[in-house]
Amino acid sequence: MKLHGFIKDLLIALILAGLLGGPIDILAEEKIQDWELINPEGVVKIEIMKLTPHPSRLEGKTIMLRSNGKHNGDKFLIRVGELLKDKVKDIKIIYSWEVAPETVDPITGSHERSKKFAKKLASFKPDLVIASQAD
Amino acid sequence: MDQLELEKLGIPTVTISTTEFASLARDTAFGQGAEPSFVVVPHPMGMISLAEIRKKAESVFPEILKAATEWQPVVKPTLLAKLAYPAERLKLRGTVGNINAIFFSRGLSFGIPIIPPTPELVGEMLKGTSRRPEEVVGRVPPRMGGLTIELVATHAVMAGCKPSYMPLLIAALEALLDPIANWRGVTTTTATSAAMVIVNGPIVKEIGLASGQGAAGKMHHANASIGYAINLTLGIVGGSKPPTPDKSILGGPADFVCWIFGENEDKLPAGWKPFHVDRGFKESDSVVTVMGIYPPVDNIDHWSITPEEHVNWWGHLVTPLLSIGGPCWITQMEQPHIIGLGPEHAQLVAGAGWTKDQFRKALWEKARIPFSAWPKGCPNTDLFLKKFGEVTPDTLVPFTFKPEDLNVIIAGGYGKHSHFFAPFPGCFPVSRIVQK
Numbered sequence: 178m179k180l181h182g183f184i185k186d187l188l189i190a191l192i193l194a195g196l197l198g199g200p201i202d203i204l205a206e207e208k209i210q211d212w213e214l215i216n217p218e219g220v221v222k223i224e225i226m227k228l229t230p231h232p233s234r235l236e237g238k239t240i241m242l243r244s245n246g247k248h249n250g251d252k253f254l255i256r257v258g259e260l261l262k263d264k265v266k267d268i269k270i271i272y273s274w275e276v277a278p279e280t281v282d283p284i285t286g287s288h289e290r291s292k293k294f295a296k297k298l299a300s301f302k303p304d305l306v307i308a309s310q311a312d
Numbered sequence: 313m314d315q316l317e318l319e320k321l322g323i324p325t326v327t328i329s330t331t332e333f334a335s336l337a338r339d340t341a342f343g344q345g346a347e348p349s350f351v352v353v354p355h356p357m358g359m360i361s362l363a364e365i366r367k368k369a370e371s372v373f374p375e376i377l378k379a380a381t382e383w384q385p386v387v388k389p390t391l392l393a394k395l396a397y398p399a400e401r402l403k404l405r406g407t408v409g410n411i412n413a414i415f416f417s418r419g420l421s422f423g424i425p426i427i428p429p430t431p432e433l434v435g436e437m438l439k440g441t442s443r444r445p446e447e448v449v450g451r452v453p454p455r456m457g458g459l460t461i462e463l464v465a466t467h468a469v470m471a472g473c474k475p476s477y478m479p480l481l482i483a484a485l486e487a488l489l490d491p492i493a494n495w496r497g498v499t500t501t502t503a504t505s506a507a508m509v510i511v512n513g514p515i516v517k518e519i520g521l522a523s524g525q526g527a528a529g530k531m532h533h534a535n536a537s538i539g540y541a542i543n544l545t546l547g548i549v550g551g552s553k554p555p556t557p558d559k560s561i562l563g564g565p566a567d568f569v570c571w572i573f574g575e576n577e578d579k580l581p582a583g584w585k586p587f588h589v590d591r592g593f594k595e596s597d598s599v600v601t602v603m604g605i606y607p608p609v610d611n612i613d614h615w616s617i618t619p620e621e622h623v624n625w626w627g628h629l630v631t632p633l634l635s636i637g638g639p640c641w642i643t644q645m646e647q648p649h650i651i652g653l654g655p656e657h658a659q660l661v662a663g664a665g666w667t668k669d670q671f672r673k674a675l676w677e678k679a680r681i682p683f684s685a686w687p688k689g690c691p692n693t694d695l696f697l698k699k700f701g702e703v704t705p706d707t708l709v710p711f712t713f714k715p716e717d718l719n720v721i722i723a724g725g726y727g728k729h730s731h732f733f734a735p736f737p738g739c740f741p742v743s744r745i746v747q748k
Contacts, residue, residue: 207407214411215429215466216400217420219457219549226316226345228385229324235381245314246692248358249365253328256369257376264377278694280314282643288317288491290738295317305380308315309328310337311357312502 232304235265241303243273246281250311257307271301313340315348326379328372330355336454336500336557343456349383351375396458397446399466401431420548422568426470437465440475441482442748449482450489453496455551459485464545471541474534476519479748480600481538484509484572485545487602487742494738498604499552502559505736506566507542508605508650509573510721512588515598515746516574523574525725539569564607571605576722579655581662587721590668591743598746603650604739611657614728619661623671626651627678630711630732642692643737645713650741651675652723652731668720676715680708 232238242258244250251274258270274281280294298306315325325348329337332355341348353372357365404414411428415421427433438445438461445462452459464482473481488495488507498505516523522532530536547567552558560567577586588599611629616622651672653661661671684705686693697703699713712718719741723731735741 207409209405209407209410212402212404212406212411212428213431214402214404215431215434215462216402217429217463217466217470217544217548218551219399219452219459219463220396221343221455221457222396223343223345223456226319228319228346228348229322230385231324231326231349231379231381231383233381235377240380243314249360250357252362252365253353253357253369256366257373260370260373261377274694278698281692281695291314291317294314295321295323298314298318299321299323303323306315306318306323306325307328307376307380308325309357310330310333311328312330312333312355 235261235268235305237267238304239269239271239302241271241273241298241301241306243298243306243308244281245308245310246274247309247311250309253311254307254309271303273298273306276301313337313344316341316344316346319346319348325349326351326376326383328353328376330357332356333559336559339557340454340496340500343454347386349379351379396448397460397462399460399462419551419553421470422544422547424568426544427472429466429469433469434462434465437468437473437475437478438462440478441465443482449485452489452546452550453552454500454557455549457549457551459489459545459549463549464541467545467548468537468541471537471544472533473537473541474519477534477538477541479746480511480515480519480521480598481541481545483600483744483746484538484542484602487600487744488542488546490742492740493602493742494604494736494740495546495550497738498736499546499550500557500559501736502561503736504560504562504564504607505604506564506570506607507546508571508603508733509539509542510587510601510650511572511574511599511746512577512586512593512601513598513746514596516577518598521572521574523576524578527573527576527724528571535572536569539572542570542572543568566607571608573723576655576724579658579722579725581658584658584662584668584722587719588743590719591741593743593745599743600746601741601743603648603733603741604736605650605733606736608652608731608733611730611732612728613657613730616660619664619666619671619674622657622660623674623678626675626730627680630675630679631681642695644735645711646717647712647735647737647739648717648719648741649712649735650719650721650733652721652733654724654727654730655722656726656728657730658722669715672718672720673715676710676712676718680710683707683709 242254244254261268277297280297315327318325328351330353334352351372353368416423443461447461449459511521519534521534575587589595593599613625683703
């Protein structure tokens with residue numbers, strides 16, 4: 178009976194301690210100390226990639242519309258293509274999925290495949306690529 | 313991001329992204345040193361009607377036009393943070409509990425307990441490898457954080473590893489950072505994907521890595537702590553945290569401790585070689601093989617008494633999974649898949665005199681869906697037709713282009729279960745010899 182009472186008292190004490198101070202405070206004997214620790218995050222060094230200037234006008238230019246194959250990406254770009262043709266004179270539109278279906282891939286997976294796709298798309302000599310990620 | 317490769321070829325780009333994925337796209341580009349032109353569209357673009365998607369295109373068209381003709385790149389100097397080695401030292405005060413709370417609040421842990429990584433403990437951990445602490449293992453996507461051996465040891469301490477685990481941990485991380493392992497994809501996708509680590513050779517017994525009953529589960533110190541250390545290292549140094557850039561819609565326990573187990577070489581049927589030997593290594597080599605996977609599927613078969621019956625059930629079991637193959641991402645049809653045969657199922661197959669090759673060919677023949685099951689509008693249909701020529705709606709399509717892409721391993725202990733591990737798109741298995 179005595180043991181039972183002790184367990185009951187202990188449980189009450191633990192519940193009260195939990196309510197008042199949280200579980201860490203129950204182990205209040207743990208010592209506060211000064212620590213020197215290694216920061217596990219590591220550092221980032223980024224070499225800036227040179228990006229290509231955009232054309233100031235689209236008249237007479239070849240624009241490639243690129244879909245990665247995710248749902249509706251092509252539909253979105255088809256409408257963009259229609260609007261471009263309406264608004265811009267002598268514009269040529271190329272749909273990537275028509276001329277290079279092998280580049281339709283929502284998850285390219287590696288730089289090597291990205292390079293291969295880019296080389297293929299670049300072979301159509303677009304002046305600008307508008308790409309939809311969709312999702 | 314493929315557009316960055318176009319930029320490298322001198323072709324300007326505009327990328328359309330949805331509100332939910334804009335920060336991931338920007339972070340991904342920034343990790344590669346680029347801040348390209350983006351136009352953001354309200355989420356979602358997928359699974360809405362034709363009228364809705366056309367309306368979205370119209371609503372952002374002025375922005376697209378502006379980005380196409382007015383956006384210009386800004387030249388910035390190289391961004392250099394700090395020296396990678398030695399890593400920064402943090403001066404903190406408090407209890408172990410306080411340190412855990414501080415680490416979590418700063419994004420330096422996952423929210424489950426870590427052991428504070430003091431220089432003394434990290435120094436002890438480094439005794440487990442002959443590699444120098446300043447050696448660079450690689451850059452971890454998506455943040456492209458620099459990973460040194462010192463940092464590997466730091467995470468090993470945090471996860472409770474023993475120094476003897478270091479060679480395996482290093483080999484696994486090197487394999488996962490190989491570009492063909494596609495860790496960037498695994499850790500930033502919306503899918504419930506994770507790393508799987510299969511270990512072969514003497515190292516399994518040397519360090520006490522579990523390879524039998526419940527090997528990938530609880531109560532196995534080496535598996536649990538190495539699996540935790542792998543994920544901590546990749547998650548913290550790579551900076552992949554939900555809700556972005558880790559976009560997994562649900563996530564799962566393998567985000568804490570990855571799938572890791574030894575192949576059960578003791579239960580290999582007579583004449584069957586271990587997985588690493590299949591992959592061209594010597595039997596005496598200690599080898600780690602990694603692959604990004606979807607959650608595995610449990611094949612429960614208590615009833616088959618012939619290999620034919622068993623393969624028939626396998627075929628019907630994995631056929632629904634073909635939805636994650638060709639029809640969705642055709643690249644998966646070119647990727648190796650892994651069949652983790654339980655020892656009893658392996659014995660059923662091998663006991664009838666079948667080789668691994670016979671098993672995989674029989675399964676490849678059986679696990680097919682008719683071409684008519686491919687969803688209408690699936691962009692991969694055209695690619696498939698280009699590869700195989702004309703097919704009829706009744707043509708049965710396998711889930712890989714060739715049976716050799718079904719890798720067979722012996723996984724786990726007694727019981728009538730096996731497991732099917734489908735690769736995440738773009739992930740290929742990568743093997744590394746464990747070097748001490």
